[in-house]
Amino acid sequence: MATSPHWRDHLLGSLTGQLQLATYLAVFLGFSGASIGGLWLTQRNQAISRDTELRANARSLETHLLADRLLEKPATESATARQRRKQAIREELRWHSTMRHTLWIEEPDGELLLPADARLPGKKAVAEAVNGSLNKPGITQSLSVNGLDYIAVLNRVYPSGQRVWSSAEVTNINRAQSAFLNWMIVIWGSCLLLSLWIVNGLVRRIIRPLRQLTNASAQLTADTLNTSALTIEGAPLEVTQLANTYNDLRARLAKSWADQRRFVSAVSHELRTPLTIVQGYLHRTIKRGDNLSEGQRKGLRTAEEESVRMRHLLDDLLDLSRSDSGQLRVNSEPVAMGIALHEAVDLARSSLERDVLLELPQPSHDQQAVVAMADPDRLRQVLLDLIENAHKYSPSATPVTVRLRQEDAMAVVEVEDQGIGIPADDLAKVFDRFHRAANARVSSGSGLGLSIVQLLVEAMGGAVSVRSQLDQGSTFTVRLPLSNDGAAVTARNVTE
Template structure:
């Protein structure tokens, strides 16, 4: 093998690897896009229902938290209101035998506990009486430094400890003693409440996540009938419209109605497709005969046209060529119409490919004036096929190679057998086919590039090749590289 051939094969292999990797990446992107497709009905329903559920659970959790907070402090508030209302009377009782300031201190001592602290601030801002615990700096400095204490008991966060505080004017025996301050330590209750709120928040988030998953699974299961409709309709081809049927007995009523509508549409499409095929077949058949007669008359005139001028001969030659081209187009359409309707007939028999390919190569070389080389690795390779149709396939492939390659380059036909398969390859060194268009090359009326088609074609030749090859039990593939040429490979089972 020459170095240049090795480099070319390495380049082709690298491009194929890159193409496969690109396809896998595209498939992964499509899969991720399907899962997180914001335009998907499943995603919209899941997000919508989950959002409503989250809003409901969140609102319930917030209301529960507020209610628990209210219950937590309401008892302490009632107690503080009771103390604030009773305190002046206690001071008045104690001050019957002692001064008011001393009576106020006695009342504070009797009402104070380790969590309930009381102090009095006179009109000048001086503390005149207070609970014994306020003499401790760590508590007293914190509580006594609080300013603008409200008259309604309110929770205050003081360096990590929580106190319910309120202030009320203190007047005893028509004497203004200043302001009475009450502080109740609810740190333990508040910490317990905060832990409870965190647990409630975590439970709410878990509940929302679980509910979202359950909703997503339920919606996905509910959407299965629609997915089935999509999958079935995606696999329906034009030639199987009459066999297509959607059976969704267990689906919801709306989906059943959709399936019935699709079924009716498929029936109408099948009828329209059948009418179209019949029309195509009839028109092709009816036009082929008169055009063949016209072509025959023109050829007869040209053979006997010694008295024709050069301009007349040129005009008649062009007319004959176009008539032959149109007849061939009609024949191709007729063959495809017969294949679509299943009326094309194959006369299968034993065919020795070595002899048939030599015959075809000789015929093609005669009308194309091109060098056609046949290489075979075995003296006799036999298959079961329709010899007439197989000749048509090979002639179409050779004609395609002639159209898309220079006249100076040879056309090669390789015949080999591999893994119990007969392998026929038609190779040219022409313009090649872009990689992204090689998958469509066998479609009807598809042409890679009009500017590359020097001979003019209908785009039906390769479609007929594929139809006839598969009708005889074979398959055909193409491998091509731009400006390097194309290789069409046909495989048949050996006899």
Template sequence: MQLIHRLWGVIRHVKQRHLDSSSLQFRLTVEIALLSILGLSSVAVWTSWKMQQLLITTHTQSVDYIATRFPRDVELYSEMLPLEAGLQKTINNVSVPGLAIWVKSTDGKKVLAESTETHSSFRATDELMSIAEMPLKPQVYQMGSRYLILYQGPVTVKGRLLGKVYMAQDVTAAQRQLISAVQGLAAVCTLATIFTMVAIALRIRRSLQPLQDMSQMAGAISADDLSKAKLQLRSAPSEVKALAQTFNMMLSRLSEAWEQQRQFVSNVSHELRTPLTVVLGYLQSILRRSTNLNAYQKEALETAAAEADRTVRLLQDLLDLARADSSYTHYHLEPVILADVVAELADMTEKFSDRLIRVEIREPVLAIVDRDRLKQVLINLIDNAVKYSDFDQPIELIVDYAQQQAIVQVCDQGVGIPLQDQSRIFERFYRVDEARARSAGGHGLGLAIVKTLVEGMGGSITVRSKLDEGSVFTLVLPTQAKPL
């Protein structure tokens, strides 16, 4: 019963894998199963053939012995009795149950003598006797639903041919027993094949389980986990353990390379930000103090100052990301009243952007966050909402509480984000529309920083958007208190 349950488990597993014919498990199972079926079938066929030959040999030896003895007995009895009486006497002496014997004249028209078995057991006597030629050596024939061993031979007395003797041994019962045994053997082989296939499938699945575990572990490793990631397979074969060890070495090299890249970005951002900040300061100072610049010179200096400012902000973003990746960003988590932070940022945005900012406090709640990091996150989101929506469209900020978590939503009625881009907008340097982002001053790092800071505080961020209808960014933040 347990084996049957395992079989159903294997079938369900195969269905879940959608019969992946290219998988190693499927190929090994099919190939070994085919070899098992071929081997068991060969054994079954050979056994059946051997049993058939044994049955034929047993009965044909008996008939052959009688056929060899028959002429000598006829010759012996013909010296003491008339011919037909001697033939009948011989037939009576050599007859055995299930064996029919009859003797015909040389012209084949007259039956000189026959056994009682011929009439009592063989209803097909006429059919048997109508056979013109029987084998000179005993052989098995099927006649209707019966199996017979047939034989014919000459009967001679003192060198004179008296006629031909015919013998028919009924082996139907033995043949049916043989067929039943063969059918039983086939059933046993079928069951053995099924159980063998199940055992093979389970064994292969168990043998390949370390590879599946390895695949799942490798798929769950992220860039942040490279330094800590390590594959440990205790019960795996030595080949898989060697593969896991090689994989661990590769992860170690990747971790080192990733750390070098982070360090390089951090160093470059830090080293370039300072001189560019100085350059930007000088450019802005020249623009403020110089009154003798012509229009062309002033435009050139303004362009240089704008690009320097954009580059400084880009380097600052890269530095923030590098610090977050290197775990150098420290979060001062404390209970914060979200309504106060949101209201403060809404007032500030209305003053500097002249945009209408609506604040809706559905549930006043305390969130466990870093106040400064939260402000940075909301400023980025509100800034995006302002950039990618029309001037007369309001920005809405919603504070709510659901499932023991604090919720902040930043909603706009702007251009929206295509569905195929919504899953990638939090990637670094990814921009939905390069031309639009360039004109708005974006460089594809703002939302990446937002996601990094939110997750660093133990929260999450999602987006829901439709083209030409706007976007809704939802922050889910941890909280230890019920709504106020």
């Protein structure tokens, strides 16, 4: 399925985008509606004003023409009388017409009686343009003559057949309306952009406390529970309440986590002594129990192995608890890595039924030249845990290889097996607490060994990594910083 564009995810997939989109639409529709409504009302009022003025002039003209009986055409009328009547009508039209407004009479025979004023140019062209185009009074018509804009209206049709027309030039008015429309568009666009800018700032200000809450939650760890109180100033009431709820939850988590660490530390510490005693009694019983049957010996050995495993698990839990509380102590000192690896491999060979190969730099005396800063006891614990982990997930016929080399300013130790390997999806989580790979379910284990390894290596200033392929094995690599006192340590170890 195709992914959505980034802008769509921003607008529809986040609270910021949704608020911005909603306010943008509201502002746009509000400004557009107000502008269009105002423009429509302005144009409507101007049209009504023009029509009212035209009709008012026409009514005034009709009043005077009717008073002088100029709109009553006699049954019989001489040519001279007709000319006098038409001249009187033209004079009356002149008095009621202006440079912008013009009135005229259309005779039944189609003759146009225009104002008797030479200062009213172009009016005949307008009258001729609308002559005969309208038959229903009261309808306003727009037209353009000689590059000028006009409106014309047929005011009334008398029984005598005479028609009273009026017109007005609206060129300047139309131009003013166009200019007004252009300015309206400019003002509308400017106000819209300004409003959107203000809205965008307000939305960001509203969302800022939520972003602070999100960042604080993302950075929250067990070590920062006591120091990650969130303070928000100037936020809306709902966001302030949410921040207070977050702080209350953080305080409860901090208390619960502290209680848990104290409990684990106390239980681990208290159980180590009785387990050590039980292990000692079991070991002595096996050594001195000459009258024990083979089945009884096997049962006692199993109990001893489980007590040892339980004591190791308690040691791991105690180390984790000390690390979480900041009480884990690692005493780094120069350590000859070749000798340390020899000791760890010898211990592993004595406790594991497997070949453990050791590869050191050649010639042999160079092994003592690789001197790293480490805690000897913690380093031995790391090496034994890695060898035991390799032993646990490897076929019995394959060896575990431990090799040492120097790389730049680091001492590099690799523990390689030919076991089941680690799935690619689990590689990033292999050092997480209590995590076990999907293909490791058949083996026993707590899921703490590798997390303890990482904890101790990093406490000694080093780093641990892994590379692996399914069904081909895994290689764990430990890097520790070299010591500047390597020569002195080498001489001392050789003397010993």
